Amino acid sequence: MSKLKTENYKGTRDFFPEEMKLRTWMFGVMKKIVQTFGYEEYDGPLLESLDIYKAKSGEEIVNRQLYNFTDKGGREVAIRPEMTPTLARMVASKSRELAKPIRWYSIPNLWRYEAPGHGRLREHWQLNVDLFGVTGFQAEVEIVQLACEILFAFGATSKHFKVRFSNRKVLNDFLGKTLGLEESKQQAVAKILDKKNKISVDEFNNLISEQLNKPETDLRLVNNFLNSTYTNLSQIAGIENENSKEIEAFQREMNKLGYGEVVMFDPSIIRGFDYYTGFIFEIFDTSPENKRSLYGGGRYDNLIGLFSNDELSGIGFGLGDVTLENFLRTHNLIPSFKKRTGIFACIQSESCFSEMAKISTKLRRVGLMIEMNLDGNLKLGKQIANAEKKGYEFVLIMGEEELKEQKINLKNLVSGEQKKISIDDLQLVIQSLTKT
C-alpha cells in the first residue's frame, strides 16, 4: 500500500517540541506582561456564524480569504480570520454586567486563505488586547505602553522599534475640511497616504494630485500636514482644536512616562481597517532588513453596535506570532531552548525499575521533573546517549549495587563528574541542581 504524505497542510506549521518551546516562551512573555496590567484571558469558538464576518470584516477577507463552509446541519459557518468579531459578540452579550473597564486578552489561532510568504501563513496566532469603557486619552496611553512593554520584556529597546501614531479624527478634519474633499476622494487619498512609504515621492505626488481639488496649492497642504508635529499640528486650518489637543496630550503623557524616544506622531499612519474611529498606531521594526509595520491598533467607538444598542468605546491591538518571531530573530532576541531542565534516570538492569520508578514518583510529586529510561536491558551507554540527545545535563544511574546501599549515582554529562549520593538526599540535591 502506498504511504500517505507526512507533509502538513499548506501555509501551516507543525510544532515539534523545539518549535513548541519557542511558541510557549513567546506566549508566556506576552501573557505575563498583559496580566501585570490587569488584563484577563478569554477565548471563543473557532467557528462562528458567517454573518458576523460579512457584517464586520473587510471585503478582502470575506470574499477571498475566508475559510467558510456549510455545516452538516445547513448552517453557514467560517473559521475565524480575526478575533475582533468574536470579541464584539461576547462583550455585547454581557456589556452591562461586566465590570468596567473591561480589560481582555486572547491568543487565538486565526485562518486566512492566502499565498504563504514571508510573515504570511494560513494559520497564525495573534495576541489580541482590548480595553473597553474608557474614553479619555489615558486609555491610549495604557494600550501603547502595553504594546511597548511586551517588546521590552523580550529584550528589545527603543533602538529596535518605534511607535508611530495618528488619529482618524485629525485625518478626517484634514481631508474633509482642510482639503475640502468629498467622501469617496477622502478614501482614495487615505489609501495613497497608507502606501506612502512603499512608493517613490514622484509617484506619491502624482497619485495624490489626481485626487485633489486644486492640485497646485493643495499638494503643499498635504506636505505641510505630513511634516507637522504634535506641537504645530493645531496651526493647520481645518483641524479641530479638540482633535489636535488629543494628539498633543497623548504625546506629552508618553514623554512624561519615559516613552518619548519610542513614540512619535506620524500623520501618514492610516491603518486599513474600517472600524477605527480615533487614535491609531503602528509599531515599526527599525532594522533595515525588516523595515516594516510589525503590529498596531487603535480606537473603535462602536464595535459592539452590530449586536447591541449599548455603546461602549474600545481600544486595542493585535500582535501576530509570525511577525513577532521574525522581529525577535532579526534582533537576535531568541534564547536557545535545547537544554532540558530536569533529570534523566537510567537503570542498569530490569530489577532496578521498581525502585527507580518509586523514587521518580516521589520526586515528581514534589514538582521535580524526572524522565525515566524504562528498558532495563538497554545498555547504559545508549541510555546516556538518549539523555544527551534529549538535552539533559544530568542523569541518575541506578544499578544492583546502589540498590543495596540505597544510593544512586548522579552524573553531570557536561563535566563528566559523577558522585554517589544517598537516596534520602536526592530531593535536595536535585532541587539545587535544577533551580534556575
Added chain:
Amino acid sequence: MSKLKTENYKGTRDFFPEEMKLRTWMFGVMKKIVQTFGYEEYDGPLLESLDIYKAKSGEEIVNRQLYNFTDKGGREVAIRPEMTPTLARMVASKSRELAKPIRWYSIPNLWRYEAPGHGRLREHWQLNVDLFGVTGFQAEVEIVQLACEILFAFGATSKHFKVRFSNRKVLNDFLGKTLGLEESKQQAVAKILDKKNKISVDEFNNLISEQLNKPETDLRLVNNFLNSTYTNLSQIAGIENENSKEIEAFQREMNKLGYGEVVMFDPSIIRGFDYYTGFIFEIFDTSPENKRSLYGGGRYDNLIGLFSNDELSGIGFGLGDVTLENFLRTHNLIPSFKKRTGIFACIQSESCFSEMAKISTKLRRVGLMIEMNLDGNLKLGKQIANAEKKGYEFVLIMGEEELKEQKINLKNLVSGEQKKISIDDLQLVIQSLTKT
C-alpha cells in the same frame, strides 16, 4: 438595522474570563504533571488533509462527525476530530531522528459534528499523552501512573476513580481460541462486551448467545472469562501464557508502586478504536450520579505505518476537558476563581494619573499586577465598587495630598482597614500582600 445574535455557534463555548480561568487552571495542572514525567508539548495545524482521517479514523467519525470541506484551492481538508492522525503524521516524518523514547503531549481543540449533550460538545479540548519506542510493560506502568497522577493532582483520591485494564491480545485469544469464533463474530462479541454495563444481564446473555458456536457451554466460558482475575486468567484454556503474564506483570508492578487500590484487571474493557493492539485501559468515575468511563487509552503497534515503513510501538491516552470538568464538579474539586491576586489603583483626580502610571509601570516591571483606574473624574466610591466587582481585595488610592507627601493609601476592601505608606516601600508591601 436589526442586530446580529450574540449566541455562539451550537455545541461550542464562549470562555469569558471566569471560564477561562477554570480552563487555564485545568490545563496548567495537566501540563505540570505530564512535564514532571518528561513529556514535551507539541501541536499541529487545525486543518489536515481529509485523506488522513479517511485512512485512520473510524467510519462514524468520517461519515457523520467530520467538519470537512474543500478549500479555495480545491484541496479536501477537515478540522481535526482527534489528534492521533496528526501525531502519527508528525512522528512518522521524523521517526528516525527523534530521541527515544519519544514522550509527547498536546492539548488541542477537536471538532465533531454531533448533537450537543451532557459531556458532548462540538468543540472540546483534549489532553493527548503518548509514549513511543518502549515495548515492555514498563511503558504501560508509566502511562497509567501518569493518568492517575493527573487526577491525584486535582485532589482526587482512589475513592473517586478506578482504572480498569485489559489487553487486546488476551481478548483475541479468548474470542478466537477459547471460543473458536470466526473474525466477524469476534467483532460482534467484542461490541456486546463493550456495552455490558449498559444493558441487563438477561439482555447481555441473549445477545452473546446469538453469536456463540455452542451457546449452552460457551456462555459459561464467557462468564468465567469475565470473572477471571490477573492471578487465575492463565488457567483459561486458549489464552497464551505470554499474554496472561503481561497482565499479571503489569498489575503486580502497579501494586508495588502503590496503585493497587486504584488499578484492576477487567476483561470486559474493550475500547472502541480499531488501532489498539495490546494493553487497553479506562478510568471510571466511582460516583453513583456520574458512573461512567472518564477517559482511557492503550497500546497501538503500528500507528505510523500509514505514513512510513518504520515501526514504532506507542502507548497513550486522551483526556477531554468537558469530561474532566464534570468529574471535578461532581467531586467538588474546583476552587473558586473569583478573587484577583493583584492590586487595583484608584486616582482621586486627573492630576494624579501620571504619577500613578509611573508607579504602576515600575511595579509591573518587577512582575507585580497593577490594574489602574484611568478616569480621574470618576468618583472614588465608583472606582472602589469597580475594583470589588472585579474581585480585588486591595486598592491603592492616590490623591493630591498623598502626591505631595509621596505617599499612597492602601486599603483592604474586606476588612476596610486603610493605611498610608511611603511610595518607596510600596513594592515590598505589595509583594508581601500578593504572595500566595
